[in-house]
Amino acid sequence: MVVAAAVELWRRMVGGQRSCRFSIVFRGGLGRSAPVQADPSPAAPLAVEASALTRRFGSVVALDQVSLSVRQGEFFSLLGPSGCGKTTLLRLIAGLDLPDAGTLKIAGVDVAGVPAHKRQVNTVFQSYALFPHMNARDNVAFGLRVRKVPAAQLNERVARAMATTQITDLAARMPAQLSGGQKQRVALARAIVNEPAVLLLDEPLGALDLKLRKQLQGELHALQRRLGITFIYVTHDQEEALVMSDRIAVMSAGRIEQLAAPAALYERPRTRFVAQFLGSCNLIEATVARAAGQSLQADTPLGSLDVRLSGEEKEIAAGNRHTLAIRPEKIHLLKERPKNVANTVSGTLAELIYSGAETTYRLTCGAQSLAVTALNARVGHQGLHAGETVFCHLPPEALTVLED
Numbered sequence: 001m002v003v004a005a006a007v008e009l010w011r012r013m014v015g016g017q018r019s020c021r022f023s024i025v026f027r028g029g030l031g032r033s034a035p036v037q038a039d040p041s042p043a044a045p046l047a048v049e050a051s052a053l054t055r056r057f058g059s060v061v062a063l064d065q066v067s068l069s070v071r072q073g074e075f076f077s078l079l080g081p082s083g084c085g086k087t088t089l090l091r092l093i094a095g096l097d098l099p100d101a102g103t104l105k106i107a108g109v110d111v112a113g114v115p116a117h118k119r120q121v122n123t124v125f126q127s128y129a130l131f132p133h134m135n136a137r138d139n140v141a142f143g144l145r146v147r148k149v150p151a152a153q154l155n156e157r158v159a160r161a162m163a164t165t166q167i168t169d170l171a172a173r174m175p176a177q178l179s180g181g182q183k184q185r186v187a188l189a190r191a192i193v194n195e196p197a198v199l200l201l202d203e204p205l206g207a208l209d210l211k212l213r214k215q216l217q218g219e220l221h222a223l224q225r226r227l228g229i230t231f232i233y234v235t236h237d238q239e240e241a242l243v244m245s246d247r248i249a250v251m252s253a254g255r256i257e258q259l260a261a262p263a264a265l266y267e268r269p270r271t272r273f274v275a276q277f278l279g280s281c282n283l284i285e286a287t288v289a290r291a292a293g294q295s296l297q298a299d300t301p302l303g304s305l306d307v308r309l310s311g312e313e314k315e316i317a318a319g320n321r322h323t324l325a326i327r328p329e330k331i332h333l334l335k336e337r338p339k340n341v342a343n344t345v346s347g348t349l350a351e352l353i354y355s356g357a358e359t360t361y362r363l364t365c366g367a368q369s370l371a372v373t374a375l376n377a378r379v380g381h382q383g384l385h386a387g388e389t390v391f392c393h394l395p396p397e398a399l400t401v402l403e404d
Contacts, residue, residue, distance in 0.1 A: 080251035
């Protein structure tokens with residue numbers, strides 16, 4: 001009866017029950033796919049393609065006409081705060097929920113009406129969802145046994161999956177005897193042993209402590225590269241997404257605010273939300289005084305600032321009001337005013353925040369506040385004190401014009 005109950009539970013997990021939160025899509029055999037490059041080609045085939053997906057819960061619009069494409073072999077992250085729609089989108093891909101409007105294709109096939117257990121998808125959860133009465137090896141092998149995979153093939157695939165996730169020596173342990181990180185590895189092995197084309201991961205590291213999270217981030221990234229499997233990863237951790245992803249879709253209020261490679265998102269955010277959600281950022285209100293080619297001059301509370309444009313901005317004209325963004329580490333903090341250097345402003349050092357590897361300096365520059373971050377490269381006192389007058393250089397190429 002215990003086995004029968006376990007079979008029923010597993011069928012519910014893979015059979016499209018809406019109470020379940022996980023899915024995976026794989027293509028190619030475990031350990032046989034060629035490693036993918038760090039930045040998959042834009043011409044690569046699509047693993048998942050969503051067009052104008054909409055999902056409502058009563059009066060709440062959880063997804064508002066979301067469109068995106070995920071390439072095969074890509075590590076793709078959905079990033080955003082709680083309630084932004086990222087898990088809802090993952091559930092639609094998994095087949096655990098249905099859209100109110102829009103289309104969804106997996107490996108080029110429209111999956112409207114296709115139940116979860118018939119999609120090339122599996123999911124890894126934050127809660128692990130291991131069978132407590134089975135040891136680690138039996139948890140990994142369970143899905144293959146239900147599918148009646150021949151014993152020799154089952155043993156080979158289970159051994160390969162456990163070796164890949166580095167849990168071979170844990171085979172006989174019960175879930176209650178495993179640490180959080182070990183349980184997560186077992187859950188990963190159970191997912192990849194089915195050799196899916198796309199793996200969906202719903203905040204799988206969220207329950208772990210910071211040190212273990214960072215360790216497993218590296219292991220997950222290396223695992224994805226070895227297997228060549230498409231990963232779609234849900235997280236609210238900005239650093240986690242930046243470290244692991246080929247591309248990131250930043251979501252807010254059911255919409256995608258910006259979709260790009262990590263460096264592009266961080267260096268050139270398009271909106272206030274993206275600028276502030278992805279790390280710390282100084283925002284400066286500005287009025288365009290002059291715009292010509294790839295440069296503009298803006299009037300701001302800090303005085304006149306020169307800005308070097310990237311060429312991706314929307315139309316900018318004299319008299320337009322915009323918000324400028326600059327990261328704290330891009331600002332150069334100086335004890336003396338440099339000669340003939342544009343974009344240099346003076347300010348009063350209001351606060352110093354020491355955090356080990358770096359120090360954040362908070363300055364008051366007239367009506368504008370600025371945060372400046374500098375690495376603690378030297379041993380000992382850095383020579384700056386609260387109340388001092390200091391100077392800041394804001395490089396023109398480090399200033400970004402936001403769309404809102």
